[in-house]
Amino acid sequence: MIELAGLTKRYGLKTAVRELTCVIRPGQVTGFLGPNGAGKSTTMRMILGLDHPTAGRALVEGRPYARLTEPLTVVGALLEARAVHPGRTAFHHLLCLAQSNGIPRRRVGQVLDLVGLGEVAAKRPKGFSLGMGQRLGIASALLGDPRILIFDEPVNGLDPEGIHWVRNLIRRLAAEGRTVFVSSHLMSEMALTADHLIVIGQGQLLADTSMAGFIEENARSYTRVSSPDRERLMDALNSVGLVATPATGPGADGALDLEGDQTVAVGELAAERRLVLHELCHHRASLEEAFMRLTRQSVEYQAGDDAEGRRGAANRQGWGG
Numbered sequence: 394m395i396e397l398a399g400l401t402k403r404y405g406l407k408t409a410v411r412e413l414t415c416v417i418r419p420g421q422v423t424g425f426l427g428p429n430g431a432g433k434s435t436t437m438r439m440i441l442g443l444d445h446p447t448a449g450r451a452l453v454e455g456r457p458y459a460r461l462t463e464p465l466t467v468v469g470a471l472l473e474a475r476a477v478h479p480g481r482t483a484f485h486h487l488l489c490l491a492q493s494n495g496i497p498r499r500r501v502g503q504v505l506d507l508v509g510l511g512e513v514a515a516k517r518p519k520g521f522s523l524g525m526g527q528r529l530g531i532a533s534a535l536l537g538d539p540r541i542l543i544f545d546e547p548v549n550g551l552d553p554e555g556i557h558w559v560r561n562l563i564r565r566l567a568a569e570g571r572t573v574f575v576s577s578h579l580m581s582e583m584a585l586t587a588d589h590l591i592v593i594g595q596g597q598l599l600a601d602t603s604m605a606g607f608i609e610e611n612a613r614s615y616t617r618v619s620s621p622d623r624e625r626l627m628d629a630l631n632s633v634g635l636v637a638t639p640a641t642g643p644g645a646d647g648a649l650d651l652e653g654d655q656t657v658a659v660g661e662l663a664a665e666r667r668l669v670l671h672e673l674c675h676h677r678a679s680l681e682e683a684f685m686r687l688t689r690q691s692v693e694y695q696a697g698d699d700a701e702g703r704r705g706a707a708n709r710q711g712w713g714g
């Protein structure tokens with residue numbers, strides 16, 4: 394378990410993390426989301442004792458990181474720019490880490506095989522691709538078989554096979570009962586990986602909720618239906634109190650939209666009234682839509698064109714703007 398209580402970090406006048414209080418629980422994957430500069434890396438660095446909080450505290454398994462005698466056996470971490478000694482081979486890099494944490498030598502070979510780097514164990518990481526470097530970082534995190542794992546952008550630079558592998562690994566680590574805390578800007582990937590979300594914006598907590606709850610609260614889902622006999626469909630929907638509005642945006646093509654999932658009600662009504670339907674589908678709100686909506690106010694760096702596009706999309710979704 395990771396506990397953050399009133400965690401705050403100021404760099405001069407800039408408050409990077411502001412009174413962050415939350416618990417990251419074992420047995421599930423907790424995603425850590427926030428726009429660029431929101432304070433995710435700073436928070437992770439404070440959990441790992443690499444930065445000192447200005448106020449508040451971060452505890453891992455009930456203790457500050459600095460009080461752990463063999464930290465790699467409690468917390469394993471992959472941070473964005475991990476330093477690797479240029480003169481050491483992958484094997485020796487891991488062996489040095491192992492020896493400083495009372496981890497047996499045989500574990501080094503095990504984790505290299507686990508991450509798929511067994512064949513390049515004798516090579517120096519400076520020649521590694523971005524993806525191989527990420528795998529070596531993950532091997533370091535797993536070295537001490539820790540109860541807590543922290544991954545900052547773990548799929549950065551990985552190819553589709555590598556992304557798939559990391560996703561399965563992360564899910565498996567959580568299923569084993571470990572605490573897994575992972576940040577990523579790839580919303581589609583996060584949607585497939587995380588059970589729970591902690592979202593921050595400008596250093597402050599914006600949401601601490603389940604993945605499903607987050608999407609439900611922050612994005613709209615709707616049912617789209619179209620028929621060659623649009624007027625009769627509209628009348629039929631109105632007659633049973635189903636509110637439909639003309640669909641807008643690309644691909645709308647004379648279709649009607651209803652709030653939420655009404656596919657069963659609309660399908661049964663169409664069958665009963667002998668109405669031909671050309672389309673009937675439930676559009677599930679995506680994590681990306683929910684995230685953009687929630688964090689719109691707290692984006693630190695926003696490109697002009699994109700912001701316009703996003704406002705347009707928000708208007709089309711009836712979010713205002």
Ligand SMILES: Nc1ncnc2c1ncn2[C@@H]1O[C@H](COP(=O)(O)OP(=O)(O)OP(=O)(O)O)[C@@H](O)[C@H]1O
Nearest residue numbers: 404407408409427428429430431432433434435436
């Ligand atoms: N050493 C530092 N000195 C001054 N300001 C810093 C320092 N480290 C981070 N910051 C600032 O603190 C804020 C939070 O940065 P942080 O890197 O934690 O955000 P992040 O959410 O990880 O961003 P990204 O998604 O871009 O990696 C930013 O405004 C950043 O410029």
